Amino acid sequence: MKRKLQSITSKLTSASGILGIVIVWQFCCSMGWIPKFMLPSPADIIKALVTDFPALMQHSGITLLEAFLGLSLGVTVGVAAAVLMDRFPSVYKAFYPLLILTQTIPTVAIAPVLVIWMGYGIAPKVTAIVIVTFFPMAIGLLDGFRSADQDAVRLLSSMGAKRKQIFRYIKFPGAMGQFFASLKICASYSIVGAVIAEWLGGNSGLGVYMTRVRKSYAYDKMFAIIVLISVISLLLMKGVELLRRRCMPWETRE
Amino acid sequence: MKRKLQSITSKLTSASGILGIVIVWQFCCSMGWIPKFMLPSPADIIKALVTDFPALMQHSGITLLEAFLGLSLGVTVGVAAAVLMDRFPSVYKAFYPLLILTQTIPTVAIAPVLVIWMGYGIAPKVTAIVIVTFFPMAIGLLDGFRSADQDAVRLLSSMGAKRKQIFRYIKFPGAMGQFFASLKICASYSIVGAVIAEWLGGNSGLGVYMTRVRKSYAYDKMFAIIVLISVISLLLMKGVELLRRRCMPWETRE
Amino acid sequence: MAKLRTEHVTKSFDGRKIIEDISLELHQGELVSLLGLSGGGKTTLFNVIAGVSAPDSGRVLLDEQEITGQTGHVSYMLQKDLLLPYRTIEDNVAIPLLIRGMKKQEARERAREQFGAFGLEGTERKYPSQLSGGMRQRAALLRTYLFSSDVALLDEPFSALDTITKSAIHRWYLDMMGKLKMSTLFITHDIDEAILLSDRICLLTGAPGKITEEIVISEKRPRTRDFNLTEEFLDYKRRIIEALGQRP
Amino acid sequence: MAKLRTEHVTKSFDGRKIIEDISLELHQGELVSLLGLSGGGKTTLFNVIAGVSAPDSGRVLLDEQEITGQTGHVSYMLQKDLLLPYRTIEDNVAIPLLIRGMKKQEARERAREQFGAFGLEGTERKYPSQLSGGMRQRAALLRTYLFSSDVALLDEPFSALDTITKSAIHRWYLDMMGKLKMSTLFITHDIDEAILLSDRICLLTGAPGKITEEIVISEKRPRTRDFNLTEEFLDYKRRIIEALGQRP
Amino acid sequence: NTPDGDGGKNDGGKGTAAGDGEKITVVLDWTPNTNHTGMYVALEKGYYKEAGLEVEIMQPPEDGASALVAAGKAEFGINAQDTIAPAFAMEQPLPVTAVAALIQHNTSGIISRKGEGIDHPGGLAGKTYATWDNPVEQAMIENVVNGDGGDYGKVNLIPNNITDEAAALEMNQTDAIWVFYGWGGISAKLRGVETDFFNFVDYNKTFDYYTPVLIANNDFLAERPEAAKAFLAATARGYEDAVKDPEEAAKILCTADPSLDKELVSESQKWLADQYMADTEQWGYIDPARWNGFYQWLWENQLISVEIPENFGFSNDYLAK
Ligand SMILES: Nc1ncnc2c1ncn2[C@@H]1O[C@H](COP(=O)(O)OP(=O)(O)OP(=O)(O)O)[C@@H](O)[C@H]1O
Numbered sequence A, B: 001m002k003r004k005l006q007s008i009t010s011k012l013t014s015a016s017g018i019l020g021i022v023i024v025w026q027f028c029c030s031m032g033w034i035p036k037f038m039l040p041s042p043a044d045i046i047k048a049l050v051t052d053f054p055a056l057m058q059h060s061g062i063t064l065l066e067a068f069l070g071l072s073l074g075v076t077v078g079v080a081a082a083v084l085m086d087r088f089p090s091v092y093k094a095f096y097p098l099l100i101l102t103q104t105i106p107t108v109a110i111a112p113v114l115v116i117w118m119g120y121g122i123a124p125k126v127t128a129i130v131i132v133t134f135f136p137m138a139i140g141l142l143d144g145f146r147s148a149d150q151d152a153v154r155l156l157s158s159m160g161a162k163r164k165q166i167f168r169y170i171k172f173p174g175a176m177g178q179f180f181a182s183l184k185i186c187a188s189y190s191i192v193g194a195v196i197a198e199w200l201g202g203n204s205g206l207g208v209y210m211t212r213v214r215k216s217y218a219y220d221k222m223f224a225i226i227v228l229i230s231v232i233s234l235l236l237m238k239g240v241e242l243l244r245r246r247c248m249p250w251e252t253r254e
Numbered sequence C, D: 001m002a003k004l005r006t007e008h009v010t011k012s013f014d015g016r017k018i019i020e021d022i023s024l025e026l027h028q029g030e031l032v033s034l035l036g037l038s039g040g041g042k043t044t045l046f047n048v049i050a051g052v053s054a055p056d057s058g059r060v061l062l063d064e065q066e067i068t069g070q071t072g073h074v075s076y077m078l079q080k081d082l083l084l085p086y087r088t089i090e091d092n093v094a095i096p097l098l099i100r101g102m103k104k105q106e107a108r109e110r111a112r113e114q115f116g117a118f119g120l121e122g123t124e125r126k127y128p129s130q131l132s133g134g135m136r137q138r139a140a141l142l143r144t145y146l147f148s149s150d151v152a153l154l155d156e157p158f159s160a161l162d163t164i165t166k167s168a169i170h171r172w173y174l175d176m177m178g179k180l181k182m183s184t185l186f187i188t189h190d191i192d193e194a195i196l197l198s199d200r201i202c203l204l205t206g207a208p209g210k211i212t213e214e215i216v217i218s219e220k221r222p223r224t225r226d227f228n229l230t231e232e233f234l235d236y237k238r239r240i241i242e243a244l245g246q247r248p
Numbered sequence E: 001n002t003p004d005g006d007g008g009k010n011d012g013g014k015g016t017a018a019g020d021g022e023k024i025t026v027v028l029d030w031t032p033n034t035n036h037t038g039m040y041v042a043l044e045k046g047y048y049k050e051a052g053l054e055v056e057i058m059q060p061p062e063d064g065a066s067a068l069v070a071a072g073k074a075e076f077g078i079n080a081q082d083t084i085a086p087a088f089a090m091e092q093p094l095p096v097t098a099v100a101a102l103i104q105h106n107t108s109g110i111i112s113r114k115g116e117g118i119d120h121p122g123g124l125a126g127k128t129y130a131t132w133d134n135p136v137e138q139a140m141i142e143n144v145v146n147g148d149g150g151d152y153g154k155v156n157l158i159p160n161n162i163t164d165e166a167a168a169l170e171m172n173q174t175d176a177i178w179v180f181y182g183w184g185g186i187s188a189k190l191r192g193v194e195t196d197f198f199n200f201v202d203y204n205k206t207f208d209y210y211t212p213v214l215i216a217n218n219d220f221l222a223e224r225p226e227a228a229k230a231f232l233a234a235t236a237r238g239y240e241d242a243v244k245d246p247e248e249a250a251k252i253l254c255t256a257d258p259s260l261d262k263e264l265v266s267e268s269q270k271w272l273a274d275q276y277m278a279d280t281e282q283w284g285y286i287d288p289a290r291w292n293g294f295y296q297w298l299w300e301n302q303l304i305s306v307e308i309p310e311n312f313g314f315s316n317d318y319l320a321k
């Protein structure tokens, strides 16, 4: 009973930050302090969410597909890059600058170039997501690998462990915290990335729809899309967190 | 002598990745396989860099200022958020969802709204950079704080250390690796963020200039700007790395 | 009046009782050893006394004031050295001084003065990873000493030291205890060491662990190396080994 | 023919010589102890022999084959337990088997069979942070045992164990050494333990550390508790303490 | 010291005493181009300063100037009658008003590779057209294609994110694309890309709406009508000069934005000289009949959800008489 109460209190605290902001926001709008074209009220946004629901669902599908493909690929490439760079010092030397370089290029700037190269399908969007996600993954993981306990590495190598085994028993599990922290960031970037990539053009997707409603000055619908994107990202990140708990049982033990 | 040779070899390896790509790229362009509007050749880009140098320098100034202000503020806000969230569980509960939320909102989507609220000038740009940089910092640092050795925390608290002191002697230095990893990412995001933010409009800055040259079909100039942005980011990240070495002498000892 | 007292302390992990009903007294100026099998719950008891772990039931009193669950009252040297890898040795051992609010420079100087007594000369600017196991243990002991509360809990503080270094440190420690009127509770597996240093030895045995025997060592200190060879000493030793060997 | 041999091994850190010209032999089935002051360079020598650290000069030979700088030839139990925090105890100790390519299930089972002999029953599924100091040390020993090379280097393997547990493990270890025809080089600070277990005791003293004395213990094994009380035993002990106490 | 697009900041050197004049901010609809020349001429020749104004010209965010002007962050902005229609067709329209037409007639049309039959709208059937995915745009294409005897259903629509129309045509990225002849058409010609072009106005007079137009914030117009008038009068002088001397105007624009292609600006300027004022005497005049006609067409074709009242959204009251 007491526990249940505590859990409710705890959930209320969690919601309080967001709720507080929403209430103040609604109040300001209701008082007419903020004109609709500057910021629609939460009520307007919810209305738009409801009335626009079918269209939103339809456009979400393709965006989610792009995000999923881009994230999977980006994470795979990021992990592969980190592993290779950790394994081969020469790969590290040759590719680290390149890795950093890719990140210093504004994605949105080369995105149009991607379309020119790859056309209007899903390819340039997935590529753009790969570019934004693989970097935090590669850097984060590499950092995790490099902070492995050198004494433990020495112990295992005294047992004749091959590099692969040292990787498997020490570096990889030791970097798992980093992996999931990066995955969380990547998950959120993948959705945002998909939307931005869709601004490059296309026939459907939340980004395309967003451009459309913005051009017709339907700010309430535009914010409804933003809310939807946030919700999707939050769910994804929650999923990553659950996965982390499952994969790192020793963390929750103590 | 031998050492010098080694160091040269090592530098060559570092450059090999990028050099290889540049050479292949130039070759493809020289052979006419890639039309200029798809991708100008490295030679064209270098020419543009040289001829456009004065304009580039002039526009860099304001962009660097924005990036600097945004990065400083973003890092400050990120560190403050992480510290407060680590210190007060209720702040953590109330603000963590909000923190995540801010990241799930496509910055480029709300950027125009920022201009509407804050007008032209530096404010909306700095704000946009703060939004993109504070998240990796806050998440990374929080992660670092939370992975503090609990036994060490117990030891210090057995000495009657206050939370502030546990923070200072264990959590903060323990999270420094994370801090610098995040700072590196943030540094690169700040420059890219500044450029993207400048697409919001204005009358100077690399982003404004980029839009201008892109719309006047000057792709060589556009890529020159991209190269300049990369160079600036690389220098910044190098700076962060040097700072890290200075601040974490125990890392380089062994 | 006891300096430090535990009353009916019980503690479980994962539903299994580790120690049960531990009542113990440490008087002013006394040195009491805790002997017991590995995994018997000695460290668990220390954690409760130091306030870093809460007992399931029972109380801890210092000068008859309840301090159950409170930290900062006693010096505690843990079984692991827990030197912070990113601080030099001098900065590691100066931590208790810094915690008490001393200025950094002053704390460092105060710390440095003691490096000689602990055989740590020359390691001031090294990082923990550059020290040998015994040197790290001594650094941890020095850190505990600098906390300078008048009650100290030491968890196997000399286990990584050779005989020579160990007896030098023993002498120094007893000397200092006398001067500062300190009381010490300490855990060791070295029975000789326990008999040599203690006023009393408490045996913690059984599962869950209880204090099953208390042996008073009446020989006055400082005890010379010759005491080791007396019949009296061997009697104590036999008694302890027997008591520890008995399964309840 | 020596099983293991070091020839003129020298090693420095930061320009300071830690050990110098160490030449040592370990014969088949022999147990040789290394005694010396804390910080004297014992662990440093072990690191060189195990191949995890390269000597400045000198060689290491196993069965007369040079293995200087090569790992994987000898079992090595480090002074720190180095249990991996993210693996359960059974998975931690099974690591050497996994490294040798054994299947996970089989390795776990092989490991589990030994938990009883090490007094670790019930800890199979626990994580290292849930074990006492002595239990962790035993888990590290079990891991070393499972590596089962016929030469073992043990760096203070029993320092965190009480007398009872320690003598049980001693018995078990000597028994196993005999059966498997193993050779052991081990570091301890417990002189009694060294005399009780060793065929020979090497004293590493001075700065830089050198092997200054070698004492052969002729009493045949197993040595009973009574050996402890003989004049012979006390002679050995006095001799060692004296040698260690002498500054060069 | 040269004035340029980054003028606001460097103006100090030109001696615009800060705080002297009334501050006016104009947000463009695109990067600086020949549609905007008159304002740069007025700026360079000091017409604004003479009128007591301190003018700053800004590049817009990607989605244009109207929201900024509505929010009062800029006094003036540039938009077009078609793209701003949804902002007027709302229960609470954006508080902005079109106060001047920069070009008298709609000079936009469809450009295509020469000889592929798209020199008239009907020819689009069966071809690829790069669309902005804008309902008004698509309805206009449908209207002219079907009106010309083609079948709009057979036009293959692909997304448009093209900035270089000539290159896109050359590379076969698309068969046809919408351009303002005065910029995109001239650019193609200068680069030696052979093209066909047709004008919308030639196939439907309703499409002779106003693009681009200067819009202004309503509160600004109500509170500072004199400043608005002064600004438009000075701007008119600038455009009149550009009509008279395209060469000089082109030079001024190129100094303002050195990244511009000088040849393109020069050619475009010459072509536009006849278009800025075309058949009117008064620069900027908006003909209510043409304005209302186009919005009526949008409403009849259900391209807007709320009817835009007659004579709504524009005003000639602030133009110099
Ligand atoms: N990585 C290192 N860098 C610098 N100095 C080191 C390093 N490792 C060991 N030393 C130094 O080498 C000396 C010998 O250390 P070692 O660990 O071999 O001693 P030991 O005989 O094992 O001592 P103990 O009995 O205390 O474990 C010490 O003075 C130590 O400070």
Ligand SMILES: Nc1ncnc2c1ncn2[C@@H]1O[C@H](COP(=O)(O)OP(=O)(O)OP(=O)(O)O)[C@@H](O)[C@H]1O
Pocket (backbone or CB within 6 Å): C013, C014, C018, C036, C037, C038, C039, C040, C041, C042, C043, C044, C045, C079, D129, D130, D131, D132, D133, D134, D135, D160
């Ligand atoms: N955090 C924990 N979670 C679960 N069990 C624990 C935890 N800490 C200790 N234990 C268990 O409590 C028992 C007693 O541990 P403790 O560390 O007190 O023993 P100890 O007497 O200090 O042994 P040693 O002499 O080996 O250091 C052990 O069985 C251990 O597994």
Ligand SMILES: O=C([O-])O
Pocket (backbone or CB within 6 Å): E080, E082, E083, E137, E211
């Ligand atoms: O008005 C335009 O669609 O460009």
Ligand SMILES: [Mg+2]
Pocket (backbone or CB within 6 Å): C042, C043, C044, C079, C155, D132, D133, D134
């Ligand atoms: Mg213990």
Ligand SMILES: [Mg+2]
Pocket (backbone or CB within 6 Å): C132, C133, C134, D042, D043, D044, D079, D155
């Ligand atoms: Mg050692």
